[in-house]
Amino acid sequence: MTSLALKPALQPNQKLSPKSFNFEPHKSRLIHDLNVGRLSKAISTLDLMVHNGAHPDLPSYSLLLKSCIRSRNFELGKLVHAHLVNSKLDLDSLTLNSLISLYSKNGDWEKADSIFRSMGNKRNLVSWTSIVSCFANNDLGFEAIVAFLDMLENGFWPDEYCFAAVFRACLDTGDLSIGETIFGFVIKSGYFKADLCVGCSLIDMFAKGGGDLNSAYKVFDKMPEKNVVTWTLMITRFAQLGFAREAVDLFLDMVLSDLVPDQFTFSSVMSACAELELLSFGKQLHSQVIRRGLAFNHYVGCCLVDLYAKCAADGSMDESRKVFDHMTNHNVTSWTALITGYVRNGGRYHEAIKLFCEMISGHVRPNHFTFSSILKASASLSDLSTGKQVHSLAVKLGLASDNCVGNSLISMYAQSRQMEYSRKAFDNLFDKNLISYNTIVDAYVKSFESKEAFDLFHEIDDVEFGANAYTFSSLLSGAASIGAIGKGEQIHARTLKSGFDSNQCISNALVSMYSRCGNVEAAFQVFSEMVDRNIISWTSIITGFSKHGYAERALTMFYEMLESGIRPNEVTYTAVLSACSHAGLVSEGRKHFNTMYSKHGIVPRMEHYACMVDLLGRSGLLSKALEFINSMPFMADALIWRTFLGACRVHGNTELARHAASMILEQDPHNPAAFVLLANLHASMNQWEEVAKIRKRMKERDLTKEAGSSWIEVENKVYKFHVGDTSHPKASEIYNELDRLVLKIKELGYVPNTDFVLHDVEEEVKEQYLLQHSEKIAVAFGLINTTRSKPIRIFKNLRICGDCHTAIKYISMATGREIVVRDSNRFHHIRNGKCSCIDYW
DNA sequence: GTAGGGTTAG
Numbered sequence: 001m002t003s004l005a006l007k008p009a010l011q012p013n014q015k016l017s018p019k020s021f022n023f024e025p026h027k028s029r030l031i032h033d034l035n036v037g038r039l040s041k042a043i044s045t046l047d048l049m050v051h052n053g054a055h056p057d058l059p060s061y062s063l064l065l066k067s068c069i070r071s072r073n074f075e076l077g078k079l080v081h082a083h084l085v086n087s088k089l090d091l092d093s094l095t096l097n098s099l100i101s102l103y104s105k106n107g108d109w110e111k112a113d114s115i116f117r118s119m120g121n122k123r124n125l126v127s128w129t130s131i132v133s134c135f136a137n138n139d140l141g142f143e144a145i146v147a148f149l150d151m152l153e154n155g156f157w158p159d160e161y162c163f164a165a166v167f168r169a170c171l172d173t174g175d176l177s178i179g180e181t182i183f184g185f186v187i188k189s190g191y192f193k194a195d196l197c198v199g200c201s202l203i204d205m206f207a208k209g210g211g212d213l214n215s216a217y218k219v220f221d222k223m224p225e226k227n228v229v230t231w232t233l234m235i236t237r238f239a240q241l242g243f244a245r246e247a248v249d250l251f252l253d254m255v256l257s258d259l260v261p262d263q264f265t266f267s268s269v270m271s272a273c274a275e276l277e278l279l280s281f282g283k284q285l286h287s288q289v290i291r292r293g294l295a296f297n298h299y300v301g302c303c304l305v306d307l308y309a310k311c312a313a314d315g316s317m318d319e320s321r322k323v324f325d326h327m328t329n330h331n332v333t334s335w336t337a338l339i340t341g342y343v344r345n346g347g348r349y350h351e352a353i354k355l356f357c358e359m360i361s362g363h364v365r366p367n368h369f370t371f372s373s374i375l376k377a378s379a380s381l382s383d384l385s386t387g388k389q390v391h392s393l394a395v396k397l398g399l400a401s402d403n404c405v406g407n408s409l410i411s412m413y414a415q416s417r418q419m420e421y422s423r424k425a426f427d428n429l430f431d432k433n434l435i436s437y438n439t440i441v442d443a444y445v446k447s448f449e450s451k452e453a454f455d456l457f458h459e460i461d462d463v464e465f466g467a468n469a470y471t472f473s474s475l476l477s478g479a480a481s482i483g484a485i486g487k488g489e490q491i492h493a494r495t496l497k498s499g500f501d502s503n504q505c506i507s508n509a510l511v512s513m514y515s516r517c518g519n520v521e522a523a524f525q526v527f528s529e530m531v532d533r534n535i536i537s538w539t540s541i542i543t544g545f546s547k548h549g550y551a552e553r554a555l556t557m558f559y560e561m562l563e564s565g566i567r568p569n570e571v572t573y574t575a576v577l578s579a580c581s582h583a584g585l586v587s588e589g590r591k592h593f594n595t596m597y598s599k600h601g602i603v604p605r606m607e608h609y610a611c612m613v614d615l616l617g618r619s620g621l622l623s624k625a626l627e628f629i630n631s632m633p634f635m636a637d638a639l640i641w642r643t644f645l646g647a648c649r650v651h652g653n654t655e656l657a658r659h660a661a662s663m664i665l666e667q668d669p670h671n672p673a674a675f676v677l678l679a680n681l682h683a684s685m686n687q688w689e690e691v692a693k694i695r696k697r698m699k700e701r702d703l704t705k706e707a708g709s710s711w712i713e714v715e716n717k718v719y720k721f722h723v724g725d726t727s728h729p730k731a732s733e734i735y736n737e738l739d740r741l742v743l744k745i746k747e748l749g750y751v752p753n754t755d756f757v758l759h760d761v762e763e764e765v766k767e768q769y770l771l772q773h774s775e776k777i778a779v780a781f782g783l784i785n786t787t788r789s790k791p792i793r794i795f796k797n798l799r800i801c802g803d804c805h806t807a808i809k810y811i812s813m814a815t816g817r818e819i820v821v822r823d824s825n826r827f828h829h830i831r832n833g834k835c836s837c838i839d840y841w
Numbered sequence: 842g843t844a845g846g847g848t849t850a851g
Contacts, residue, residue: 065842100842124842127843162844165844268847303848306849331848338849340849341849344850373851403851
C-alpha cells in the first residue's frame with residue numbers, strides 16, 4: 001500500500017481518481033512526519049493529497065495546524081493555510097485561533113491581526129487572548145493593552161492566560177502603572193492565587209520592567225504554589241540585576257525545598273557564582289550538573305566555561321578550557337566565553353587571538369562581544385596590526401559602529417597611541433553612551449591631550465546623561481598623570497557641584513591627584529575630611545608622603561591605619577618600604593619587610609624585594625644588597641638588577657655595575673635602560689671608549705632610550721619641553737633667562753657637573769649641553785610665566801639629572817622661589833637651596 | 842487554539 005501510494009509523488013502529472021485515492025494512511029503519515037520533524041516529506045504528502053482532490057476535513061486541518069505550531073514548522077503552517085483557503089471550508093473559531101497563533105509566533109503580527117479582524121462574532125476569549133499575546137510578543141505593548149481594554153468593553157472576562165499576556169505587554173511599554181491597576185484587579189478576581197503563569201509574568205513585570213526586585217520578590221513570596229520555573233525565574237532575575245549573593249541563597253533555599261533544579265536553574269546560578277568568583281561552590285555545581293546528565297547542554301557548558309574563567313585568579317583558566325574542549329559543538333557564545341576568559345581573567349592575549357583565528361576559520365561568525373574582547377587583547381599587546389585587521393573584519397560584518405565594538409576600538413587605538421583613529425572610532429559611533437565618552441576622555445587624558453579631554457567633558461554636560469564618578473576619576477587621574485593641578489582643582493570644584501563630595505572613589509582619586517601634582521598637603525586635607533576611608537585611601541596618602549620624601553609622616557599614617565583596623569595589602573607595603581628607602585631608614589625598612597608576612601600574611605613580591613635592594617644599595621651597603629639578591633626565593637628580574645645598577649652608579653662601583661648590567665641584558669637583551677645606565681656610568685668616569693662601544697651596540701640593535709622631556713602647567717595649559725627644545729615661540733626669551741640664571745648661580749657657587757654629559761667634548765661644550773636639559777628649560781619658562789605666590793611645579797618623565805638637581809637648588813636660592821620637581825621616581829621640594837630628598841634619590 | 846525561566850559584555 002505504502003509503495004503504491006508513493007508512486008504518484010514521483011509522477012505528479014498522473015492524476016488518480018478521488019475514489020481510488022486512500023486518504024487515511026496519507027493523513028497519518030503526514031502527522032507522523034510532522035511529529036518527527038520531516039518538514040519536506042510532510043509538504044510533499046500534503047501536496048499529493050490535495051493534488052489528488054483529497055482535501056482533508058476541517059478537524060484534520062486543525063490538527064495539522066496545531067502540529068505545525070507545536071513543532072514551530074511555520075512554513076508548513078502557511079502552506080496549510082493556503083490549502084485551507086483553496087478548500088473553501090467555512091473556518092471555525094478553533095482553526096482561526098490557531099492561525100492567529102501561527103502568524104503571531106512567526107513574527108507576522110499584521111497577518112495575525114487581519115485574521116483576528118475578519119473573525120467578527122467568531123471571536124471568543126481565546127481569540128482575544130491570542131491577539132493580546134500576539135501584540136505583547138511582538139514588541140507592541142501599547143497595542144496589546146488597547147486590545148485588552150477592547151476585550152473588556154466587548155464583555156469578555158479575562159482568564160489567567162489573558163492576564164499573563166497583558167502583564168507582559170505592560171513590561172514592554174515600561175509603564176507599570178497600568179500593570180499595577182490590573183494587578184489589583186487580578187487579586188480581586190482570585191486568579192493570582194490560582195495560576196503559576198500569572199505569578200511569573202508579574203514577577204517579570206516588576207523585575208525586568210521596573211528593576212524593582214522588592215516587589216518582584218513580594219509576588220514570588222506570596223505565591224501559594226511555586227514550581228521549578230518560578231524559582232528559576234526569581235534566581236535568574238536576582239543574578240541579572242546584580243544580586244548574585246541573593247541568587248545563590250535562593251538556589252540553596254530551592255534545593256532545601258526539595259525542588260529539582262534543571263538546566264535553566266543551573267545556568268543562572270552558575271552565572272551568579274561566577275560573578276562572586278566562588279570557585280569551590282562552582283565545582284560542586286559542576287559535579288551536580290554531570291550527575292544530573294545536564295553537562296552536554298550548550299547553555300550549561302557556556303556558563304561553566306565562563307565560571308572557571310571568572311575564577312581564573314585562582315588558577316582555573318585551564319579548567320575552563322577543559323570544559324570548552326569537552327563540549328560537542330561550539331557556537332559564537334561558547335567561543336566568546338572562552339576568548340573573553342583568556343583576555344579578561346587570564347591575561348593570555350596570544351591564546352585569545354589564536355582561538356579567535358580558529359573560530360573564524362571554522363566559519364563561526366563573531367559577534368560584538370567577541371570583537372570587544374579580541375580588540376582588548378590586541379590593545380593590551382599593543383599589537384596595532386592585529387587590531388587593524390580585526391577592525392576591518394568588524395567593518396565587513398557591519399559591527400564597527402556598534403556601541404560595544406566602537407568603545408573597544410576607541411581604547412584599542414588609544415593604547416596603540418593612534419589618537420586620530422581613536423577619535424574616528426568615537427565619531428563613527430552610531431549611538432554614544434557615557435562609556436563612549438568616558439573611554440575617549442580617558443584616552444585623551446592618557447595621551448596628554450588634556451584640551452580635547454576637557455572639551456569633551458563639557459560636551460557630556462550637553463547630552464542627556466551627565467558625567468559620572470568614572471568620568472571624574474578618569475579626569476582626575478589624567479590631571480594627576482600630567483601634573484595639571486589647575487585642571488585638577490577645577491574638576492574638584494565640579495565634583496562638589498555635582499554632589500560627589502562624599503564619593504569614596506572620587507575622594508581617593510583626589511588624594512592621589514593632589515599628591516601626584518605636587519601638593520601633598522592638599523591631598524592630606526582631602527584625606528582628613530573623608531568620612532569613610534578604605535585601604536585605597538590609606539595607601540594613597542602613604543604613597544603620597546613617601547614619594548614626597550616625608551618618610552616619618554608616611555609611617556605615622558601606616559601605624560594610624562593599623563590602629564583603625566584596616567589591614568594593609570601588597571601596595572601599602574610597597575609604599576611603606578619605598579618610604580624607608582627614600583629616607584635611608586635601613587633598620588626600619590628591614591623590620592617592615594620581615595613583619596609583612598609574619599604579621600599580615602603578605603608574601604613579598606618582586607617589587608618589595610626591589611624596594612629592599614634599593615634601600616640597602618642606596619645607603620651604600622652594596623655587598624649586603626647583592627647578598628640579599630642572591631638569597632631571594634626566586635630569580636631576580638630586570639627590575640631588581642636595574643635598581644641595583646642605579647645604586648652602583650651613585651656609589652661609583654663599576655665592577656658591580658657591569659655585573660648588574662650583564663644580568664639585565666641576559667634577561668632582557670634589548671633593554672635600553674641597562675645600556676643607558678651603563679653608558680652613564682662610564683661617562684661619569686671619563687671612559688669614553690666604553691661609552692662609544694655601548695652606543696654602537698645600541699645602534700646595532702636599534703634601541704633608543706625614551707626621550708627625556710619635562711613639562712609645566714601654566715594657567716591650565718601644559719607646556720612640554722624636550723632636550724634643547726627651541727620650538728616654543730618664546731624660546732629665545734627662555735634661553736636668555738637661563739643664561740642670566742646661570743651667571744647668577746655661578747656667583748653663588750654653582751659648578752656645572754659635566755659628569756652627566758654623555759659626550760666626549762670640551763668642558764665648555766659640555767656646559768652648553770647641560771644647559772639644554774629639559775628640566776632647566778621648564779624651570780626658566782616657569783620663572784618667566786608664573787607669579788611668586790605659588791611654587792613652580794616641574795614634571796619629568798625620567799629621573800632628574802644630578803647637575804639639574806644642583807642647579808635648581810641654586811636657582812631656588814637666587815630667586816627665592818619654591819620649586820617642586822616630580823621625576824619618574826619621587827618628588828623633590830626645593831626651597832632656599834635645599835631639597836627634601838636630602839640629595840638622596 | 843491562548844502562558845512562564847538560560848550563555849558571552851565596554
